Amino acid sequence: MSTVGMRSLTLADDAKRLGPDKQIGKVMEILEQSNEVLDDAMFLEANNVTTHRTVIRTGLPESYWRSLNRGVPKAKSRTVQVDDRIGILETWSVVASALADLNGQQADFLLSEERAFLESMNQEVAKTLFYGNIADNAAAFEGLASRYKTVNPASAECAANVIDAGGTGPNCTSAWLCVWGDLSMHMIYPKGTTSGLRREYLGRCPVVDDDANEFMGYKTNYSWSLGLCVRDWRYVVRVANIDTAQLDALMNGGSATASGQALVRCMIKAHNLIPNIRLGRPAWYMNRNVKTLLDLMAAEKSNGNLTMANFAGETVTAFKGVPIRQVDALSN
Numbered sequence: 001m002s003t004v005g006m007r008s009l010t011l012a013d014d015a016k017r018l019g020p021d022k023q024i025g026k027v028m029e030i031l032e033q034s035n036e037v038l039d040d041a042m043f044l045e046a047n048n049v050t051t052h053r054t055v056i057r058t059g060l061p062e063s064y065w066r067s068l069n070r071g072v073p074k075a076k077s078r079t080v081q082v083d084d085r086i087g088i089l090e091t092w093s094v095v096a097s098a099l100a101d102l103n104g105q106q107a108d109f110l111l112s113e114e115r116a117f118l119e120s121m122n123q124e125v126a127k128t129l130f131y132g133n134i135a136d137n138a139a140a141f142e143g144l145a146s147r148y149k150t151v152n153p154a155s156a157e158c159a160a161n162v163i164d165a166g167g168t169g170p171n172c173t174s175a176w177l178c179v180w181g182d183l184s185m186h187m188i189y190p191k192g193t194t195s196g197l198r199r200e201y202l203g204r205c206p207v208v209d210d211d212a213n214e215f216m217g218y219k220t221n222y223s224w225s226l227g228l229c230v231r232d233w234r235y236v237v238r239v240a241n242i243d244t245a246q247l248d249a250l251m252n253g254g255s256a257t258a259s260g261q262a263l264v265r266c267m268i269k270a271h272n273l274i275p276n277i278r279l280g281r282p283a284w285y286m287n288r289n290v291k292t293l294l295d296l297m298a299a300e301k302s303n304g305n306l307t308m309a310n311f312a313g314e315t316v317t318a319f320k321g322v323p324i325r326q327v328d329a330l331s332n
Contacts, residue, residue, distance in 0.1 A: 033119075033328035035126035040283050040325065042180045043195040046188040046227070051083045054231050085134060086190055086227035087141040089124060093117055093220040094207050100218055110218055114199075117222050121197060126329035129187075129228060130176070130285075141227035144176060148238040158233040161273055163266050167243030173287055173332055175263075177237040177270045177322070181280020184235035188227045197224045235279065237270035239263070244289050244332050260297050263290070264305060271320050282322045287330040291317070294324055 046052035059078030066072050093113060100106045132143030153159045178185060189195040200221045207217040230236060242263060267284070271277070286294075298306040298317045309318040317324045 033123050033126070034288075034326045035122060035329050036325035037129060037178075037283075037285050037327050037329075038122060038126055040180055040281065041129075042182070042186040042281070043189055043226070044182060044186045044229075045193075045195075046086060046191050046229075049190045049192070050086050052086070052188045052227065052229050054082045054084065054229060056080050056082055056231075084188060084227050084229045085141050086188060086225055087128070087132075087139055088223060088225045089121055089128075090221070090223040091117060091121065093218075093222070095218045097204050097216045097218055106218075110220075114220065117220075118197070121222060121224055123329060125224065125226065126327060130327070130330060132228070143228065144178075144230075144236060144238070145174070147230060147233070148236065148240075151240075158236075161233065161237045161270075163237065163239045163269055165239055165242045165263065165266050167241040167246070169243070169245075171243060171245035171332060172241045173244050173290060173330055175239040175242060175267070175284060175286040175290055176330075177239075177267075177274065177282065177284055179235040179274060179277065179280040179282045181235070182231075184232050184280045185228070185230045188229050190225050193225065195226070197222065234273070234275050237273050239266045239270055242290060244287075247289060247293050260293050260303070263293070264297075264303055267319055268305065271322070277322070284319055284322055284324040285327045285330065286324065287332060288326055288328060289332060291324055291326050294319070 061075035061077050062073075063075070064072040095110060095113060100109045102109075128140050128143055130143050131145050132140045133146040134140060134142050135146070147156075148158055148162050150156055150159050151162045151164050180186060187195075198221075200223075202219040202221065204216060205219055206214045207219055208214050247260075247263075274282070294306055295317050297303050298308055305320050307318050307321075308315055309321065309323065310316075311318075311323045
């Protein structure tokens with residue numbers, strides 16, 4: 001039997017969108033998130049359809065001091081190949097034409113539904129960028145947290161770029177310093193295609209319900225093929241185990257300065273781990289709680305590393321000149 005109301009819009013849904021004047025009202029998007037990492041992300045075409053191969057130099061050739069009338073051994077550098085996977089995020093919107101055509105407001109009704117689909121896909125991409133793990137979902141792409149998951153250099157070379165902020169327990173989060181660029185890290189899309197979210201409106205056509213019975217509806221397909229390539233692991237730094245419960249308590253209790261000094265020290269360490277901060281476009285990413293703390297410190301002028309700067313016509317908090325961006329997809 002069909003599960004009415006679970007995956008298809010109903011008359012009850014239509015009624016909830018009508019105002020007292022029987023017009024489609026503006027839907028208050030309280031589920032909308034701020035994921036500014038998607039504004040910064042650089043997209044480059046992959047060198048394959050489903051993967052992107054990067055060649056990384058892992059060793060330099062040896063050089064020798066030569067004596068007169070003596071030769072030197074041959075030498076070579078060492079490289080490894082890394083393949084980054086591309087995932088396909090896709091969903092369908094199906095709205096019964098009999099429902100959308102009520103009250104003569106078809107366009108407004110379909111637009112109100114489309115906004116929700118676009119926001120959902122943006123949130124999923126932002127979440128996967130940080131938390132994607134192909135061991136859990138082979139159809140997705142590998143995110144940052146699964147790459148930078150340990151502070152033990154014996155387990156992974158990039159552990160050198162994971163800084164432990166000392167928090168324990170369930171109320172911990174991470175802040176990320178990323179340098180976007182074609183030689184550092186960037187998003188990828190399949191070879192021979194174009195980047196970005198694809199929307200294909202199929203118009204009014206026959207569709208089927210959960211019982212395979214047909215009805216007429218407006219059908220739209222949304223798809224986004226993308227992945228993440230970290231070409232040089234040195235250009236991403238994770239500040240892990242930030243105790244947000246402790247930050248909240250100290251912020252609400254008064255001095256934001258006292259609560260942020262340990263975090264600022266970790267951020268200085270992270271900044272100095274980047275070989276060349278000007279190689280690409282750097283940015284800090286953190287959730288709303290951590291960013292609020294740093295905003296307060298910048299407003300109080302309690303730390304010289306935190307300033308208010310203008311980026312793309314917008315005043316934002318910056319750390320040593322690097323903008324701090326809010327990512328609601330980063331959990332608390």
